[in-house]
Amino acid sequence: EAQVTQNPRYLITVTGKKLTVTCSQNMNHEYMSWYRQDPGLGLRQIYYSMNVEVTDKGDVPEGYKVSRKEKRNFPLILESPSPNQTSLYFCASSAGHSTGELFFGEGSRLTVL
Amino acid sequence: GQQLNQSPQSMFIQEGEDVSMNCTSSSIFNTWLWYKQEPGEGPVLLIALYKAGELTSNGRLTAQFGITRKDSFLNISASIPSDVGIYFCAGQEGAGGGADGLTFGKGTHLIIQP
Numbered sequence: 337e338a339q340v341t342q343n344p345r346y347l348i349t350v351t352g353k354k355l356t357v358t359c360s361q362n363m364n365h366e367y368m369s370w371y372r373q374d375p376g377l378g379l380r381q382i383y384y385s386m387n388v389e390v391t392d393k394g395d396v397p398e399g400y401k402v403s404r405k406e407k408r409n410f411p412l413i414l415e416s417p418s419p420n421q422t423s424l425y426f427c428a429s430s431a432g433h434s435t436g437e438l439f440f441g442e443g444s445r446l447t448v449l
Numbered sequence: 450g451q452q453l454n455q456s457p458q459s460m461f462i463q464e465g466e467d468v469s470m471n472c473t474s475s476s477i478f479n480t481w482l483w484y485k486q487e488p489g490e491g492p493v494l495l496i497a498l499y500k501a502g503e504l505t506s507n508g509r510l511t512a513q514f515g516i517t518r519k520d521s522f523l524n525i526s527a528s529i530p531s532d533v534g535i536y537f538c539a540g541q542e543g544a545g546g547g548a549d550g551l552t553f554g555k556g557t558h559l560i561i562q563p
C-alpha cells in the first residue's frame with residue numbers, strides 16, 4: 337500500500353530537548369516536504385526536498401532542520417524545541433517536483449512544555 | 450509566499466444541502482488543487498485542475514479553475530455525513546514547476562447538522 341509514514345504520532349516533550357520526527361515514503365517519490373498546521377493559519381511549509389541531498393527552506397523554517405540522505409526518508413529535527421513549536425506536523429511527498437499532487441502522512445502532534 | 454483567501458471559514462449545513470466554497474488570489478496560479486482533511490488524518494487530494502476554465506468532477510464534487518487563473522471553487526452536491534472535514538484549496542505557481550511553489554488556503558470547516 338502506497339503511504340507516507342510518520343513517527344511518532346504523538347509526543348509531549350520539554351523545552352530544549354532535541355527531538356526528531358521521522359518520515360518515510362514507499363512510493364519512490366523524488367519530492368518530500370514538511371508542513372505545520374496551526375488553528376487559523378492553515379498549512380505552512382517548513383522545509384522541502386527536491387531529491388536526495390537537496391533541501392530548501394519553506395515559509396517557516398526557523399527552529400527546524402532536515403536531511404535527505406536517502407530518497408525514502410526525510411526526518412524533521414528540532415534541535416532545541418520551544419513552546420511555539422507546539423503544532424500538528426505533516427510530511428508529504430509527490431512523484432516529482434512538477435506536481436502539487438501531494439500524498440500526506442497522518443500527522444504528528446507535538447506538544448512542547 | 451503567496452496569500453490565498455479561502456471562504457467561508459466554516460459552514461454549518463443540513464444533510465442533503467449543496468455546498469460551495471472558493472479561493473481567490475492576487476496572483477496567477479498555473480495549477481489549482483483541492484484537498485480534504487478528515488479528523489485525525491492528513492489531507493487527501495480530491496481534485497487537481499491544470500487549465501484555466503477547466504471544470505472537473507469527482508463523484509458529487511465539482512471544481513473549476515477560474516478563467517482569470519486567480520480563483521477556484523469547489524461544489525459538493527447533496528452533502529452526506531462523511532463529507533465532514535476541512536477542505537483546503539492550494540495554488541501552484543510556475544509552468545508546472547515545483548510543489549515548492551504550492552500555497553495553501555486556510556481551510557473551510559464543513560460541519561453537517563443532523
